[in-house]
Amino acid sequence: MRLINIIPGRPLAVFLAVLPFALVFIAYAIGSDIRLTENPSDKLLPAPSTIWDTAVRLVSEGDKRTGRILFWHDTWASLKRLGLGIGISAGVGLIFGLLIGLLPLVRSGLSQFVAVLSMIPPLALLPILFIVFGLGELSKVVLIVVGTLPFLIRDLSQRVIEVPKELLVKAQTLGASTWVIAIRVALPQVMPRLIQGVRLSLGPAWLFLIAAEAIASDLGLGYRIFLVRRYLAMDVILTYVIWITLLAVLIDWALRYASRRFFPWAEEGL
Structure with missing residues (x-):
């Protein structure tokens, strides 16, 4: 066999x-x-038992100065930045993906431009983003958008282009306008691809988030990791790394569940 x-x-x-x-x-x-x-x-x-004890302490004990449990505040701050960045990228990517995929005029004008943008290393733009948008929340969210949006646009536009021509011809024969074709024909075809694209973008998005938090932030998972590295607190670093990995897995699982729940035909065979 x-x-x-x-x-x-x-x-x-x-x-x-x-x-x-x-x-x-x-x-x-x-x-x-x-x-x-x-x-x-x-x-x-550090021994696995030490990491476990550190994890229990981080999630349950408050900071001596403020009384806040910093672990959960870091988690909320990072998830908020990640959610905003990925959400903006998904919305804008969907709109431009439909436009580029459906309209030849827009495709001729923007496809190469988006392709060139996707080649720019996002982390190389980080100093520029800090100068333009400051060191606050906006620059961190913008970095995630800059890092993930070009990929989503290219991926979604290609999926729209791959929509069977017969569907577009039949819709036009029945009198459908461009708007109706986009909403009733192309959008249902591209939504599963959007979820898949977001899942693939999570890894780079976390990378951009951690890099931005490490350079300029006073709260967040990336900030905490780079803060304690000077003390060689590997038990804290490993706890945060494991937690980030677990969060990424849970988000990915939720997106896959949503795809299977709402678009089971697209998940066949996966």
């Missing part, structure tokens, strides 16, 4: 899914134990 034809059953699939995580954890635990055995005061690889 060829490997390409072997489909794992449910128990084996679960085991294979858990296996990489277990191996990473075991490798870390062994490495941490080796370093701590040689030097009990080593900070580079």
Whole structure:
């Protein structure tokens, strides 16, 4: 039997899914134990139990100066910036994706321009954004938009272009206007792709957010990581990294659930 034809059953699939995580954890635990055995005061690889104790302290104990639990304030600040940035990118990307994909005049005028914009490294623009928009919330949100919007526009416009021509011809034959075609024909076709595009943009969006918070912020997950790095507080850093990863996974799961819930035909075979 060829490997390409072997489909794992449910128990084996679960085991294979858990296996990489277990191996990473075991490798870390062994490495941490080796370093701590040689030097009990080593900070580079804290023991898993130390990370757990730190996590419990961060999520439950308030700051001695303000009384606030900074962990949750950092989380809210970062999620707010991320949500605004991704939300603006998704809305603007959907509009321009439909325009470029449906209207040849707009496609001729903007497709190459958007393609060039997508080649600009967003982090290289960070100093410019801080100069133009200041060091407040706006510059951080704008960086996420600048970093994710060109990709979404290109991806969505391509999906609109791929809409079967027969659908467009039939709609026009029935007297549909350009507006009706965009709303009733193209939009339903492109919405699953929008959710998929947002899912793919989450990784870069987190990167831009953490970079902006690390450089100019007084609150946020990225700010806290770069604040404690000077003390080599790896237990705090790893706790925040794990939390960011968990948040990203939960957001991705929610988007995929929404796609399956509202557009099951697009999720067939995934």
